[in-house]
Amino acid sequence: MKAVITYGALLLSSFVVNGLSSGTDYAYILKVTVGTAILLSGAASIDYFIDKHLEMAMNVMETQYMALQQEKIMNLDYALIDSPRLKEIRERMWLERNWGAGIYSMFWREKDFLIHLLKLVAALILLFPQLQYFKGKVQTESIGIFLFLFAIMIVGVFIIRYLSRMYLYMCFHLPTKEEKKWSVQYTWDFVWHGKYDSKNGKDVRIYDAYPLMKAYTYDKLQAKEFKKNVFYKFSMIYGSLGIVNNFVSASILAGSYLIAVMIAKEGNLSAGNVILFGGCLSNFLMNLFSVEYDYLEILRAALQQAGIFELFDLTDEMYKGSLPMEKRSDGEYQIEFKNVSFHYPGSKEYALKNLSMKLQIGEKLAIVGRNGSGKTTMIKLLCRLYDPDEGEILLNGVNIKKFRHEEYETLFSVIFQDYILVSLKLSENVAANHTVDVDKVRKCLDDSGFGDRLQTLSQGIDAYLYKDYEEEGIDISGGEAQKIAIARALYKDAPFVLLDEPTAALDPIAESEIYTNFDKIVGNKTAVYISHRLSSCKFCDRIAVFKDGQLVQYGNHDTLLKDHDGEYAVMWNKQAKYYTA
Template identity: 50%
Template sequence: MKSNQFKIVIDDTREILKWISHISKWFFPLILAKNIIQATLPYIHILFGYLILDGIIAKDSSSDIMKNLYWMIGLNLGLGLLHSFLTRLLNVKTEYIHHATKAEIARKAQTLDYEELEKKESLDLLRRAEEGINSNGGIPSFCNTIGSLITHAITIVYSILLLSGLFIAAPKENATVLERVFNSPLPTLLFFILFASALFLNFKISEQLNKRSYAFFEENVDTNRILNYFGGVSNNYNFGKDIRIYGMADMIQEEMNQKNDAIITMMRSLGITYGRYSALIEIVNQFVIFSVYIFVGIKAILGLVSIGSILKYVGALIRFIGAVSSITIFYTQLDLQRQYLNNYSLFLNLENKKYQGTLPIEKRDDNEYELEFRNVSFRYPNSPDTVLDRISFKLKVGNKMAIVGRNGAGKTTFIKLLCRLYDPTEGEILLNGINIKKYDYKEYLQIFSVVFQDFKLFSFDIGQNVAASIDVNEEKVWKALEQSGISERVKKMDRGIYTNIYQNEENGIEISGGEAQKIAISRALYRDAPIVILDEPTSALDPMAEYEIYARFDHMVSQKTSIYISHRMSSCRFCDHILVFDKGRIAQVGNHTTLMKDEKGLYHTLWTKQAKYYN
């Protein structure tokens, strides 16, 4: 079992080092070089200190003594400067690694299938990955831990080389019993037993501490997520109005205090455990060091080692003991850190399961596209509820279609399936008679311009938000802004379309909900796709403003296929077809005139309730 665990640690460490090398191939080699120098520096003092002291006692020539002194100073200075340079270089690379790992997580989240990303398991793994690269110092600390293991391994090698003479019998005539004992292999055997016992005890204690630490991390993933959420809400001015008007500050603070108290209680318990175990480790180590002093001291008194050798052996023995103890600590720490980082690795290794397809989308000048839902049903992952139930219909290019219904009827889910954010649980969706799964996924998405109900704008300038790109066609941006009715507002801004929105950037401005929706509509128009979908994008506008937007929009997309989804019914007048959704099924199909004739139908009920807004 232990050998299997060791193999797991080694295999995981090798895998982590591979993707660290992918981020920065020189990061770990630089850490390795730095730690080799760090391990070497103390032994320069020990070795040359011993040579200088023995030279003074033996009355060697001053030139020989000074030569050793110069070598000691020169090596210390050269290696010290190199160590300092590598430390500064690694500080820069550490910052780069930290941001690069965050960017890798963001990139994976952006490219993972939407269906996979929205799963609770994936979101939990994403949170664990984010916390994993921050816990225990993340990747830089992991590399430093490996570097420290190498440092201490080299320290042990250096120490053994210097200590080899301590356990070799010194020839002495008429030796006493005590001298014969200390010249025999017995002390070596006793020291080996003592070191092995101390090493085993250190390892077991460190192993227990790291198990407690990781258990603490696991138990607090959700708690930390909640604290981060409420901390972000409290610091986000967008929530400020609701917090103040409804007096929610105490409520939020109470929730945060409860979570903080739970963490503090666990940390206090963990701290007490750490204190007890650390004290035990220190007692064991001090006992071993005390034994070393006694052993070397007695050998010096008996004349079995020189005065200079005392400095060498004591220094080497103390560093040997420290290295052996540290290796157990750093190994168990490495085991702990690789568990944290495994979450990062596991998230990056999540696979896209959506079939990407290979067929190109036919580029048609006449925009002749036909979409068909054929007996489509859908359930969200890990949910038994059927959101869409046996949906069938056809939509041809140039048609205007409205989808209406009560909340939760499945309207937005319908759009997610059409855009292949999800695949149907049953049935199929066809484009020009071919299952959309067979088309190249990226090309398929290019035929849609969508303004979702919960659309997002980003902290770029207005032009980049509209173009959805760093490269902006100014003329095309202004045309889209004019079509959506917000160009005059943008012209009044100091920097026009180069004005940053939101206050994450310098000189960023805040925009109203209605202005944001018009910019989102401009983005859909800028793309100039053959199929345009508006998923309740005008909810922040008053009914008359919404009617005007739809009237203008209907003219702008007259040669395109357009799909309107809304709680409000103003869009329906322009549409050739209206699908009325109810409880995941199509309850009615027709146009405004035919559907209004059915006074008992859901469409008539919804329209009648809102009719006063459109008269």
């Protein structure tokens, strides 16, 4: 349709000028003009309709493409998610998308390529009958101009190819730490956390921090050193591409009409045909150039998907198991760690070393230790987010690797310290699903201590958390968020309940109350509590004390306190001022 509109307008212009100059009846010219305008308006409407539907289709395809990436990441081994290799791939994916529009760039450029190709063919069809005037002296003089224009196109193509290679280098270049510091976008996100809202706005005002923000953003743009930065160079290359493209287009336009005027000077072209010939020739050459340019852009956009396809090529390394889980209504599952050692991907230091211990059925176990002692690592291994490097973990005497991974995961309800809540309905946050058992959600929220707040919500469990997608969404405190996270763990109703310092933001008294209530709710399930506050561990049957990745003490609260030089007693005495005996 775009070709119809472009060349329809050219033909109409040529007809009107020829008609007026030759004395054609004005009424006839008017009728043709109005009729053609109506047809072109219809064509423009159809073109707009097609464009919008294509845009919608491209948006849908891009969303599906993004969904495939997210699905791939969600289904990858957790160990790969945390690996240096995937971190590099994700950074490359970010860079590749940052210097373009992702897969949308390919759709967009492919559409442009087809449009320019159709315009090229249409221009050639309309131009061919005009070549009969291209003869004699005019032919000799015009060929020189034509060859000059063609030379400009060739030089332009080579320059664009060179700049495109540099452009691609920038796209695939992983910036150094120093280069990142000079990236305005990077520092803007670093300073503002991606957005300016009421949370960081308070600190900016109270501490008069705007000059600091300005130093990392606006002032950097003014600094001479910024011109040495890779991001500045990228911007210059991108701008140069546009300059070359515009220069070639302008030269073609001027040269094409110069040839048309030279032919008209010899009396071979009417005034209207000058418009037609010049327009067709310039469109032919510009679209010929654009087809080459679009090809390079499609190639670049395709190469910018390299990181994503590398992600798709990643294969899981963890054995998923084939043995079905035994469904036990009594919840009698026993876990045993046997000489388990583990270090994180990319690290040579052991996060856990020679861990041997049992989780007795129905036992309440507390795990304590200083930061980095291996507490959370043990939970991750238990949930099989990672596999041990040495030793094995047994479930009822069977290595957990042998069980079907997706079935084994159903055994655990976990509340990590860095749990997440999403900006969806309260009920969906608790159920972690779009399908919700309403009565069960309410009971779990009541049991977790969120019941009083729930009574104040006009929309009840259908209230949205936060205001990202719903203006009437609710803001919740840190303590309330933790209660919702606990309700989610209760809702899953798994035989093992694991709490990895989810109450770290609460004061000691509030934390102790939550743990005590949670202990009652858990009932006869096996529960593991990680806490840096030892007062919350007194109600547990056993306490495992970790230090430097090793289990150094194991027993109940009273027994461990008797070892005055032990790690537990040392930690207890340091925190004693917060407790009551």
